[in-house]
Amino acid sequence: MNTMNTQSNAMPESSRDSQIDESQVVTPAVLSATRPMYWSVRRELWENRSIYIAPLAVAALILFGFMISTIHLPGKMRAALASHPLHQQEFIEQPYNFAALLLMATYLIVAVFYCLDALHGERRDRSILFWKSLPVSDLTTVLSKASIPLVVLPLLTFAVTVVTQWIMLLLSSAVLLGSGLSLGTLWTHLPLFRMSLMLLYHLLAMHGLYYAPIYGWLLLVSAWARRAAFLWAGLPLLAIGVVEKIAFNTSHFAAMLQSRFSGGPEAIAYPAQSSVMQEMTLLTLGKFLISPGLWIGLAVFAAFLAAAVRLRRYQGPI
């Protein structure tokens, strides 16, 4: 009986196996790591549509406001032309920088809420049982979730910001042309390409890499907390600060947190002064890449993620 079984099924069985072996030989990495990773990231975007809806909505708001402001643009431009060139620069750049900052703030808000729900929501709605029934490791899942604030959001914010700024520029150009003013001042005082480069650097290096331990902490809390993840994210930090203050009357922990949020000594603030922008060379990037603050942060991030992976392995629905 048993041998008959094996014989009758030998053919389809072996052809199936050889097919799989072949594809594994050709692209072992693609099958084992990249594909589940790619689909897991797409899954996150399906579930959390706020990742792209929020920046798009903010961009629409900015453009709407800016459109109204262009009514006064020709008059203001005439006044600015009479002033000092540095003042002109500030006047022209200001709305563009404001748009970038607003979208940056959106990124951070979305990132915080996303991270706190990422490993909590799937346990709350029991869908973790479904995700775990598929051949996707806990490591892949957690990494795909970490990639959202670390890679997806900065790149998306960058793209949305650049497009918004270009629409703003074209909009004001059209208005200025319509009122018979020259575009020379506007275009020469608005280094959009260099601003975009700075923005990309700022988003990826600062809000992506330097903030990584913050996202790692939030992901860990969302993997651990049974409820009130938001409270658990903040209370332990506050408790450490309070205990340190009472016990030693120091505030190193608070200072450390503050330095992390402000970007540390190697940080380049955005919007950067034009002078800083000119200095912005490979040297600055190099200085950032060898700064201990970055690497300590990344090590802490890795530790938090490892803990989150381990927690997800042990935990079921809540």
Next chain:
Amino acid sequence: MACIEARGLHKTFGTIIALDGVNLRVEEGRILGLIGPNGAGKTTALNAILGLTPYQGELRVLGRDPWMERDLLMRDVSFIADVAVLPRWIMVSQLLDYVAGVHPRFDRAKAEGFLAKTTIRLTSRVRELSKGMVTQLHLAVVMAIDARLLVLDEPTLGLDILYRKQFYDSLLNDYFDRNRTIVVATHQVEEVQHVLTDLMFIDRGRIVFDRSMEEVESRYLEVMVRPEQVAAARALKPMHERQVIGGSVLLFDGADRQRLTALGEVRTPSIADLFVAVMGNHASVTQGAAR
């Protein structure tokens, strides 16, 4: 090679013993029913098999250690853990895309074929579907995966009778073959009675009954006797007795069919009655031991 092999499986939650030395062996190509009262350790045992919970003892599923290799094991194992674990926000087409993306043995066309027989549309979101339709959807996805082991934990909980019957019909007709193994844990014993090839009862973390359905049918007999013959029937040492209108039903283990026929109508007991009989005896034995 056995599909599932466990030796001395142990699991405690604090002071509660969920699994108390479970030994079991499930061969390939079987449909095993795992039956037990609430809190008997069914779900814990299944979770251990699926690599969802750590355990003490030895356990191999398709030759792998489930706790260490869950993601690899899931290429060959599918499971449906009660209803409503599909994410409510997902669209049916996204679900198929995702499973096709991460599962090397998923046949999307097959899943769409199963769905075409239902009223589920690819553009629907899971939250818009009824409980029965969500189960149909999950089943369609699972049946399109060329897995070697399928684990079902109360798969038909909360479904109406039509969906329940349909569920097991499609499993048997469109999915099951001799290369696959199915393990199903359920309370609704009457609906799996004719589906199973093997039967296991679990109680307080221990396997208390482990027989193939052929064995069950040849060993266990139930006879309905009128009141005046009860004494004669009791002399044959039934393992269980219950009262019904117009007489008593006595359940025998390994009794002589000829002698029983003389007492009344003989038939194979239902799993539910066998369960009650076995559990009753097991409870009195353990209580006796405690005393």
